Amino acid sequence: MPRLTFIFTVAMLSAFGLIASDIYLPAMPDMAMEFSIASSQMSQTISVYLLALAICQLFCGPLSDIFGRKPVIIAGIILYIAGSLGCAGTASYRLFLTWRIVEALGAASGLVIGRALIADTCDKPTSAKVYSLVYPLVSLSPALAPLIGGYLAVAFGWRADFLFVALFGLLTLVMVIKMEETRPQHSHAVISPFSGFKQILTNRIFWRYTLIVCCIYSAWFIYLTQSPFLFAQEGIAEEERGWLYLPLTGGIISANLLTKRLLNRWKYDHIVNTGIGCFVLGGVAYATLILSGIESTYGILLPMCLVSLANGSSLSLAVSAAVNCGNGHAATASGLVGCLQIGSAAVFAAGASANFGVSYAVLGMSVLALALTALLVCQLRPAK
DSSP states (O other): OOOHHHHHHHHHHHHHHHHHHHTTGGGHHHHHHHHTOOHHHHHHHHHHHHHHHHHHHHHHHHHHHHHOHHHHHHHHHHHHHHHHHHHHHOOOHHHHHHHHHHHHHHHHHHHHHHHHHHHHHOOHHHHHHHHHHHHHHHHTHHHHHHHHHHHHHHHHOTHHHHHHHHHHHHHHHHHHHHSOOOOOTTTTSOOOTTTTHHHHHTOHHHHHHHHHHHHHHHHHHHHHHHHHHHHHHTTOOHHHHGGGGHHHHHHHHHHHHHHHHHTTTSOHHHHHHHHHHHHHHHHHHHHHHHHTTOOOHHHHHHHHHHHHHHHHTHHHHHHHHHHGGGSSOHHHHHHHHHHHHHHHHHHHHHHHHHHHOSOHHHHHHHHHHHHHHHHHHHTOOOOO
């Protein structure tokens, strides 16, 4: 079993992306006012960040195989810190978007190489134990980041959120510098980032599970881009909005722990389908409240708690199943899943805000449409 410092470092690297994307959620309405832009434009800052994060993941792994894990991750962390400081210092919306892209380029290296570090140093049974420690820590970041960000924004202004992210990156950089290089000695050949893509992209099982992943994750990020403004409309104070993301994280962690137990008793796809059932129930709950004309803080939050159960069960299992379709190209499959997962979330979140604006109806009907799509995909049984 690796040392605790190694596990903690991997957890910090894996949390890079979520912390940077979520920490300023409570401050988004105030930021939109300062930049003199519409709320839908402010939501684009998350979508642009996610798109850059998605695309960059395809290349971080191969680069680390060529140059080593430490040089690539150190370069990535420096970009992460620079992008965060740039976001904190800019007074222009366009420059803010540019620095968000730089921040995302650095965050992608943490997501990809964090997994590679585990694979380099652990056998399969030990890797499972490490992941069981890392994932709960990472799952806390979507709740803790907005909570911390809300209080920092109230006390010091929204720019303090990005200074915190830069400080988080600096601490991780110190830990990575102390860490030994883990790249296997035989990994010197130049590896194309497109190796094995054709084989994976023509695999119908891969697409079945990947589409499930994309539907759940897209619903999640539509919520993240819409909810700050809906909470503000409900009169929720900036420092209080961060607390409203805690129940969702609790749902994810609870579903994840329950899924581990059920794997010994239920069939794999039965668990996936049950999670999708919770996803659909969340969408139906939104639709029911919309048709009833009920709009409230609880109406925004509670249906999403059902969706969070799918996030902690179906999402994680579908990712694992899609990667296992790699047939000798697991790293390529992993990069593709990550790219499609985050890329689709960025496109759907941006499309919802840009085309329909920010409203309770947009959030609710988007979640319902994605839930029904996931349910339809679940019924597909491609030949293996």
